[in-house]
Amino acid sequence: MIASEAGQDKAEVETATGGSRRRWLVVALVVALAAVVIQVRSDSTGRKVHDSGSGGPLDGGEASDTISIWSVEIGQQLTMGHLVVSNEGKNPLVLEELRLVPPLDGGLELIGAVTAQDRDRQIATVGAGRSYPPDAARVGRTRPMEGTVIPPEPDQGKRSRGTAILVGLRLAKPGAFGFDRMEVDYRVGKKPYTMRVDIGFVGCGPPVEYPARCPDLSVTGASEEG
Numbered sequence: 001m002i003a004s005e006a007g008q009d010k011a012e013v014e015t016a017t018g019g020s021r022r023r024w025l026v027v028a029l030v031v032a033l034a035a036v037v038i039q040v041r042s043d044s045t046g047r048k049v050h051d052s053g054s055g056g057p058l059d060g061g062e063a064s065d066t067i068s069i070w071s072v073e074i075g076q077q078l079t080m081g082h083l084v085v086s087n088e089g090k091n092p093l094v095l096e097e098l099r100l101v102p103p104l105d106g107g108l109e110l111i112g113a114v115t116a117q118d119r120d121r122q123i124a125t126v127g128a129g130r131s132y133p134p135d136a137a138r139v140g141r142t143r144p145m146e147g148t149v150i151p152p153e154p155d156q157g158k159r160s161r162g163t164a165i166l167v168g169l170r171l172a173k174p175g176a177f178g179f180d181r182m183e184v185d186y187r188v189g190k191k192p193y194t195m196r197v198d199i200g201f202v203g204c205g206p207p208v209e210y211p212a213r214c215p216d217l218s219v220t221g222a223s224e225e226g
Contacts, residue, residue, distance in 0.1 A: 046192060047185070047192040047193060047194055048191070048192070048193050048194070049193070049194045049196065050193065050194070050195060050196070051195070051196050051197070052195055052196065052197040052198075056089075056193045056195055057087055057088050057089025057090075057091075057093055057152070057188060057193075058085055058086075058087060058088075058089075058093060058150075058184065058186055058193065058195045059085060059086050059087075059088050059195075060083060060084075060085055060195060060197035060199070061083075061084045061085065061086065061162060065198045065199075066082060066198075066199055066200070067178075067180075067199070067200040067201065067202065068080060068082065068128055068200070068201045068202070069201075069202045069203075069204075069213060069214045070128070070201075070202070070203050070204075070214070071203075071204050071205060071207045071210045071213065071214055072130070072171050072203060072204075072205045072207070073171075073205055073206055073207065074171055074172070074173060074174060074205050074206055075170065075171065075172070076130065076170065076171055076205070077111065077130075077131060077132040077168060077169070077170045078128065078129065078130060078131075078132060078168070078169045078170070078171075078203070079128060079129040079130075079131060079132045079133070079134040079166050079167070079168060079169075080128055080166070080167040080169060080199075080201055081116075081128065081129070081134065081139075081164050081165075081166045081167070082128070082199055083164070083165045083167070083182060083197060083199055084161070084162040084163065084164045084165075085150065085162055085163050085165060085184070085195075086150070086153055086159075086160065086162040086163070087150040087151060087152045087153060088152070088153060089152055089188060090152055091152060091188050091189065092149050092150065092151050092152065092188075093149070093150050093186050093187065093188045093193075094147065094148070094149050094150075094186060094187050094188075095115065095145050095146065095147070095148045095150065095165075095184065095185075095186050096146060096147075096184075096185040096186055096187060096192075097146065097184075097185040098110075098113045098145060098165065098167065098182060098183070098184055098185075099182070099183040099184075099185075100179040100181075100182060100183075101179060101180060101181040101182070101183055101196075102179060102180065104177070104179065105177065106172060106173070107171070107172055107173050107175050107176075107177035108169060108170070108171060108172065108177035108178065108179075108201075108203055109169065109170045109171075109172050110167070110168070110169060111132060111168040111169065111170050112132065112133070112167075112168035113144075113145040113146075113165060113166065113167050113168065114133065114134075114142040114143060114144055114145055114165075114166050114168075115142065115143055115144075115145050115148040115163050115164065115165055115166065116134075116139045116140055116141070116142050116163070116164045116166060117148070117150075117163045117164075118160040118161040118162060118163065132166075132168035132169070132170075133166075133168070134166050139164075139166065142166065145165055148163065150163050165184070167182075169201065169203065171203045171204075171205050174205060174206060174209065175204065175205075176202060176203070176204035176210070176214050176215050176217060177202070177203055177204070177217075178200060178201050178202035178203060178214075178217045179200055179201055180198070180200045181196060181197065181198050181199070181200060182196075182197050182199050183195070183196050183197075184197070202214045202215075202217050
């Protein structure tokens with residue numbers, strides 16, 4: 001009797017162990033398949049995604065990890081000019097598209113993006129301004145961001161002050177709205193890249209409803225309508 005019970009217990013243990021192994025095998029297969037799907041999606045775009053300062057020739061400089069907070073009137077147009085990029089590669093690169101992350105939800109609008117290269121602008125960093133297009137007296141000559149060619153920085157000798165990407169924004173309705181990050185698509189020859197840079201913005205208005213400052217929208221995708 002005792003031997004029979006012991007054998008039964010052993011069989012139950014073996015069955016439980018076998019079931020656990022099967023469950024772990026299923027989990028491992030699901031994870032592996034998910035990884036394959038992600039890899040296929042990544043490969044299908046053909047675009048290499050990298051952070052500012054690593055993994056690609058376009059570098060976002062020292063402005064990464066910053067956020068601007070403005071209280072403005074509804075309809076006010078603004079310029080964000082904190083992003084100054086340089087080409088740390090060996091060949092010229094061409095800027096293609098700018099995206100704001102998370103995508104804007106209608107409270108804040110992206111109205112344009114232009115560049116001011118070193119040879120054209122009067123100051124090193126444009127910063128922010130309450131107009132768009134930006135003041136030509138400060139910025140100098142600008143051109144559409146799409147198609148801007150950035151030559152590589154020299155291996156030796158004096159470096160340029162980089163190319164400023166000037167982003168036009170408009171507060172479209174009462175409330176507080178913002179984004180956490182910018183993504184810049186570009187190409188070197190036929191090879192496409194995307195640079196991610198942690199430069200964010202929060203805009204709120206009208207000022208009578210936000211007399212002190214805009215609320216904290218640090219949670220990705222957050223907004224607060226008035």
